[in-house]
Amino acid sequence: MSLLQDSVNTLNQVPQQTVELASTQENLNLIQLLMKGGWIMLPIILLFFLGLVIFIERYITIRNASKREGGLMAQVKTNVLSGRLDAAIAVCKSSNSALSRMLQKGLSRVGRPIKDIEGAIENQGKLEVSKLEKNISILGIIAGIAPMLGFVGTIFGVIQIFRDVEMAGGIDIGSVSGGLYVKMIASASGLTIGILAYIGYHILNMMVERLILRMETDAVEFIDLLDEPGA
Structure with a gap:
């Protein structure tokens, strides 16, 4: 009876030891796990932080530039129709946004042909988009x-x-599979x-495209305002 009980206890200890071994392996923190990838992980991690910094900085910049200034066009329109170009330019300068700089460039060309005004606004728009x-x-x-x-x-x-296998003179399945892991x-x-950077790249591009469409509108x-008879 004692021999049977010892056998049962031994069988019960085997799964427990297996669980403890698995738990020890799972306790590796993320940094330790990444460092097991070798020296190539250093440039990969640097790329990750570089991409993260660029994405956050550009996201904040584009988001701030995308904030619609509801009163800007209304104030510019009122001043232009009243013939107060200096006041309209002052409104644009106080706004200090991509759209206000485009409008300011157009206002500074008032009196010239519409094509010249359109060209000035378009060139300023290209500068803003490049930024x-x-x-x-x-x-x-x-x-x-x-x-x-x-x-x-x-x-x-x-x-x-494979170099280690050649030097050892034989194949150890454990070392080979562990090395591959x-x-x-x-x-x-x-x-x-790479996937995260790809997603971030397209998110930022979509934000810029939406902003460009709004700026063009x-x-x-x-331009239509300047074409009005009272302008």
């Missing part, structure tokens, strides 16, 4: 480079594994960062 798109292309570059760096890390890892971290990290409204 908004600053550094967004870097996110596109990160989206392409990060996955490739991850694959490079995995390839170097596989090369190292470690080196696949680089690929997973690179792909994840307001510019057309301003």
Whole structure:
């Protein structure tokens, strides 16, 4: 009876030891896990932080530029129709937004042909758009480079594994599978960062495109205002 009880206790300890081993492996924090990917993880992590900083900075900038100033066009229209161009220009200067700078450039050309005014507004609009798109292309570059760096890390890892196998003179399934597990971290990290950068790149581009459409609409409204008989 005692022998049977000892056998039962031994069987009960095996799953418990397995659970404890799994728990120890799961307790690896994120930094330790990433560092197992090798030296290639350093540039991948740098790309992640670079992309994060660019996305947050551009998102805030574009969001602030997208805030609609409801009274701007109304004040400009009132002053233009009243013949107070200096007051309209002063309103634009006090606003200090992309649209106000475009309108200010157009107001400074009042008295010239409409084509000249349109050209001035269009050129100012291109400058404003270039400011908004600053550094967004870097996110596109990160989206392409990060996955490739991850694959490079995995390839170097596989090369190292086969070199260790050759030096050992035999194949140890445990070491090979463990090495692959470690080196696949680089690929997973690179792909994840690449996907995030790709998403961020397109989010910012969509925000800029919506803002451009609104600026073009307001510019057309301003040109129509100058074409009115009383302007």
